[in-house]
Amino acid sequence: MPSEKPSGAAVRGARRREQTKAAILDAAERLMADLPAESVRVEDVAEISSISVASIYVHFGNKDGLIAAVLERLLLAASDTLAAACSVAGEPIDQVAAVGQTYLALLLERPALAVHIILSGMQPPVTEIDRLVSQRLEDLRKQFEDRIQASVDAGQLQALDARSLSLFLFGAWHGMATLAHRRDDVAPTVEEVTAAVRLASRAMGIGFRPDAV
Known part of the structure; x- marks a missing residue:
């Protein structure tokens, strides 16, 4: 027997719950761009999002649950960004360049991600949140x-230690x-950041080519 489709009211209710959760997460992320997680107050999240404290607790259980959800969303965005960059058409070396540019763009667009990657280390x-950030960052x-190693294997970069280069560039x-x-x-301007990334990418491309002296 086919399962019953959810009613229109149920669909609308689910949509409202997701919109409420998104608004809460957006507000918490705004605060986390300026504050360490332990300094974020649920009351401030409620004020920014115009959603009651009680509703925040209903959706996330407690403050730790809220912070974990924000970080999970940020790390998922980072993972999706890198996955998209790794799937661009072209050679592995093109994907290396795409990963660097898109990941840095995400760090600039979502300051809470950059702040908490630094602070978490x-x-x-100690906490589950700490371990989540650590594991996802290493992933x-x-x-x-892996993209650097693929470039080496394809003969597009010199034989080098892909892990060491990934650590340096990630840093x-x-x-x-x-x-x-x-x-x-x-603080550099956006134009200065863009110019610096282009210069570094060009220098890396020249310096690590197989035919470089």
Whole structure:
């Protein structure tokens, strides 16, 4: 017997719940762009999202559940971004360049991601949130390492240690994003970030070519 389709009211209710959750997550992410997770207050999330504190607890259980959901969403966005860059048409070396540019663009667009990737590594992982960030970040770096290794195997880069290069470039992207999110004279402009990425990509392409001296 075929299962019954959900009623229109049920569909609308589910849609409203998803919209409410998204609004709460958006508000929490805004706060997390400026604050460490432990300093985020549910009351402030409620004020920004115009959603009651009680409703936030209904959807996420507690503050830790909310913070974990924000980080999960950010890390999923990062994973999807890298997966899309890795699937672009072309040679593996083209995918390496695409991964770098798109991942840095995401770090600039979603400051909470850059902030909490940096902060989460200052102490050994203790909570489930810490372990989640640590594991997902390593998964992202490994995806990039695999693209570098594919470029080496295809003869498009010199024989080099793909892990070491992925660590260096991953650190460079996070460092550039951290600089860009500063609120003082040290912060580069968007144009300067773009120029720096292009220059670094060109230098890497020339320096690591198989025929480079």
